Amino acid sequence: MKLTGSQVLIQTLQKEGVDTIFGYPGGSVLDIYDELYRSNLNHILVRHEQAAAHAADGYARTSGKVGVCLVTSGPGATNTVTGIATAYADSIPMVILTGQVPTPFIGSDAFQEADIMGITRPCTKHNFLVRRIGDLSRTISDAFSIASSGRPGPVLVDLPKDIIQDTIDAEGAIYSRKTSEIRRSEPDRDALKEALHMIMAAKKPVILTGGGVILGNASEDLHRFVKKVNVPVASTLMGIGGFPGTDPLWLGMTGMHGTYYANMAISNCDLLITMGTRFSDRITGKISNFASKANLIQIDIDAASINKNVQVDIPIESDCKTALVHLNKLLDENGFTIPEEERQQWIDRIDHWKSESPLSYCDSPSIKPQCVIEKLHELTEGKAIVTTEVGQNQMWAAQYYHFDQPHTFLTPGGLGTMGYGFPAAIGAQTAFPDKTVVDIAGDGSIQMNIQELATAVNYKLPVKIVILNNGYLGMVRQWQEFFYGKRYSHSFIRNTPDFVKLAEAYGALGLRATKSEEIEPTLREGLQSPLPTIMDFHVEQEENVFPMVKPGAPLIETITTRDEL
Amino acid sequence: MAEKDRTITLLVNNRPDVLARIAGTFSGRGFNIENISANITLNPDITKIIIVTTGDHATVTKIKNQLKKIVDVRDVSYLKIKKSVQREMILAKITTTDDTRQQVGAALEEVKGRIISEESDTLIVEVTGKKDEITAALLRLEPLGMVDFTRSGKIAL
Numbered sequence: 001m002k003l004t005g006s007q008v009l010i011q012t013l014q015k016e017g018v019d020t021i022f023g024y025p026g027g028s029v030l031d032i033y034d035e036l037y038r039s040n041l042n043h044i045l046v047r048h049e050q051a052a053a054h055a056a057d058g059y060a061r062t063s064g065k066v067g068v069c070l071v072t073s074g075p076g077a078t079n080t081v082t083g084i085a086t087a088y089a090d091s092i093p094m095v096i097l098t099g100q101v102p103t104p105f106i107g108s109d110a111f112q113e114a115d116i117m118g119i120t121r122p123c124t125k126h127n128f129l130v131r132r133i134g135d136l137s138r139t140i141s142d143a144f145s146i147a148s149s150g151r152p153g154p155v156l157v158d159l160p161k162d163i164i165q166d167t168i169d170a171e172g173a174i175y176s177r178k179t180s181e182i183r184r185s186e187p188d189r190d191a192l193k194e195a196l197h198m199i200m201a202a203k204k205p206v207i208l209t210g211g212g213v214i215l216g217n218a219s220e221d222l223h224r225f226v227k228k229v230n231v232p233v234a235s236t237l238m239g240i241g242g243f244p245g246t247d248p249l250w251l252g253m254t255g256m257h258g259t260y261y262a263n264m265a266i267s268n269c270d271l272l273i274t275m276g277t278r279f280s281d282r283i284t285g286k287i288s289n290f291a292s293k294a295n296l297i298q299i300d301i302d303a304a305s306i307n308k309n310v311q312v313d314i315p316i317e318s319d320c321k322t323a324l325v326h327l328n329k330l331l332d333e334n335g336f337t338i339p340e341e342e343r344q345q346w347i348d349r350i351d352h353w354k355s356e357s358p359l360s361y362c363d364s365p366s367i368k369p370q371c372v373i374e375k376l377h378e379l380t381e382g383k384a385i386v387t388t389e390v391g392q393n394q395m396w397a398a399q400y401y402h403f404d405q406p407h408t409f410l411t412p413g414g415l416g417t418m419g420y421g422f423p424a425a426i427g428a429q430t431a432f433p434d435k436t437v438v439d440i441a442g443d444g445s446i447q448m449n450i451q452e453l454a455t456a457v458n459y460k461l462p463v464k465i466v467i468l469n470n471g472y473l474g475m476v477r478q479w480q481e482f483f484y485g486k487r488y489s490h491s492f493i494r495n496t497p498d499f500v501k502l503a504e505a506y507g508a509l510g511l512r513a514t515k516s517e518e519i520e521p522t523l524r525e526g527l528q529s530p531l532p533t534i535m536d537f538h539v540e541q542e543e544n545v546f547p548m549v550k551p552g553a554p555l556i557e558t559i560t561t562r563d564e565l
Numbered sequence: 566m567a568e569k570d571r572t573i574t575l576l577v578n579n580r581p582d583v584l585a586r587i588a589g590t591f592s593g594r595g596f597n598i599e600n601i602s603a604n605i606t607l608n609p610d611i612t613k614i615i616i617v618t619t620g621d622h623a624t625v626t627k628i629k630n631q632l633k634k635i636v637d638v639r640d641v642s643y644l645k646i647k648k649s650v651q652r653e654m655i656l657a658k659i660t661t662t663d664d665t666r667q668q669v670g671a672a673l674e675e676v677k678g679r680i681i682s683e684e685s686d687t688l689i690v691e692v693t694g695k696k697d698e699i700t701a702a703l704l705r706l707e708p709l710g711m712v713d714f715t716r717s718g719k720i721a722l
């Protein structure tokens with residue numbers, strides 16, 4: 001018996017445990033779509049290939065599985081690039097299957113040919129061009145293995161049409177991966193012991209968690225560790241959800257729009273233990289002043305991220321979970337004692353910073369965007385999966401929706417991609433049909449992938465979109481106000497559509513709120529609706545995100561009002 | 566520490582795009598390639614690539630760590646000058662007259678070069694040596710009628 005390339009592909013995907021694909025058909029992938037027609041794989045037809053990549057990303061971030069998308073050659077493939085780069089920046093495991101012109105035509109500038117291998121080389125963990133049908137199954141299997149192992153990332157597989165149409169003997173055509181092929185590195189025990197001694201001796205320690213805690217499923221181990229050593233926890237944007245946002249030891253997000261007390265704690269600590277974070281510029285502020293009074297312990301799965309931007313005292317190359325399991329075990333085995341009195345003084349000092357300058361905004365009869373998110377948190381009991389776009393909507397969501405669970409905050413942290421949140425929410429809702437999934441968007445960013453309303457309606461995915469509609473590209477406007485003499489160059493977007501009518505035109509529900517007393521009823525109605533729903537909140541137009549660290553300034557210069565600029 | 570040449574040796578899977586991945590890692594992260602050579606090894610599936618770069622020790626460590634992440638890179642090592650043998654080669658075309666031919670001969674003896682092709686008015690010579698020896702040879706041959714040359718990347722063991 002013979003199998004076609006399409007059959008080999010679909011059977012290998014099923015063998016890899018794939019149940020859902022986000023995609024869009026086209027000339028080069030007609031054979032694959034023909035095979036999909038006969039298979040029981042769940043395919044979500046998006047309305048733009050960028051959304052297929054973001055949806056696969058959202059599916060991966062919530063489910064922990066590898067997200068898969070399938071697109072055609074040329075423009076289909078190039079449209080996914082922003083989604084791939086977003087996943088690459090945030091280390092999200094994804095496999096992107098792209099059609100390609102038949103191998104004899106590669107390099108001939110054929111119709112719908114693009115060198116997607118060359119284009120995506122710098123934004124994928126790896127990519128493959130399949131040249132023989134005999135390599136197809138193994139290559140697909142390798143793509144999944146590479147995407148999900150070590151520091152995860154997107155892997156692209158380019159599939160020429162003639163390879164997909166070719167046939168092969170069914171016997172042995174589907175590759176079986178041996179489990180022993182997946183390696184896991186063990187952290188250096190001596191370094192872990194040394195780190196533990198340092199943590200126990202520290203008077204003013206802080207733990208800084210990043211996306212690695214979530215990707216490594218280390219949240220529970222982290223929580224256990226923190227309770228034993230009594231050390232406050234701050235997080236990067238990507239680390240939000242890795243430690244309960246309602247815990248007394250939680251400091252919130254640090255960095256450019258981090259809380260005042262997290263930034264003060266990091267600036268004044270004598271020991272900083274980082275887990276799964278790569279010291280991005282948005283976190284460190286002026287790098288020479290970052291945690292300059294502290295010894296540094298860095299735990300990271302990626303050797304290339306250690307000592308990259310900041311020199312550390314104890315580097316530990318490990319995934320966060322393995323390191324924390326070892327640390328917890330070492331704690332149990334050895335009679336470590338913490339300097340309780342000094343530790344308490346440190347926690348008291350942080351509490352003082354907290355009460356001195358908590359996250360806050362002024363109440364107003366108009367709608368404050370922060371208030372919408374606080375209300376959303378209250379009404380969803382903190383249990384929603386929240387996605388964001390980039391900019392003010394993203395920062396307010398990070399600050400005011402107090403995430404308790406990992407894998408519930410989906411945000412394009414590294415690349416900062418407008419148009420991410422809505423398709424990512426579609427991916428998340430596909431993975432968890434019964435959960436409340438909310439995209440917190442701006443009136444600018446929602447328009448970058450608004451066409452996906454058709455997808456949500458088509459598959460009856462009740463995704464909620466909260467638009468913080470201020471008539472501006474809000475974060476651009478904020479920077480123009482602060483640093484460009486209030487010259488609002490092209491950040492005022494006056495011709496936004498009527499989002500209520502737009503939702504209705506797609507067959508979704510549209511709601512609008514313009515006064516603060518309308519916040520709660522609007523959210524209640526939207527959250528209860530079985531339909532995809534846009535909630536259009538007309539918020540105060542020139543509200544700014546605070547606290548803020550000016551670009552290039554050290555974290556210790558965190559400002560909390562405009563007057564301090 | 567001042568920037569000096571540093572040699573990195575890579576063993577990579579012999580795939581068509583592996584060189585592009587390596588070059589892309591250097592260009593994308595702002596590292597410098599001074600020269601590069603790629604050679605077969607005893608195993609036909611594996612290619613050895615030798616890259617000379619500049620930078621301090623920390624930079625070279627960063628480069629090594631980034632290169633190790635490339636899936637088709639099997640091994641990366643930093644070649645210590647004192648513990649390795651390193652050679653480059655030039656081929657130089659020299660126009661000669663009856664007057665200069667003897668001078669060229671003397672110069673070649675100094676730089677340990679040899680003539681590999683000889684016509685009535687041109688010679689092609691080969692010189693092999695360490696980087697500074699090659700540079701010295703070029704300086705020595707240039708005033709004697711050297712009209713063109715080609716220089717290899719470094720090979721090392």
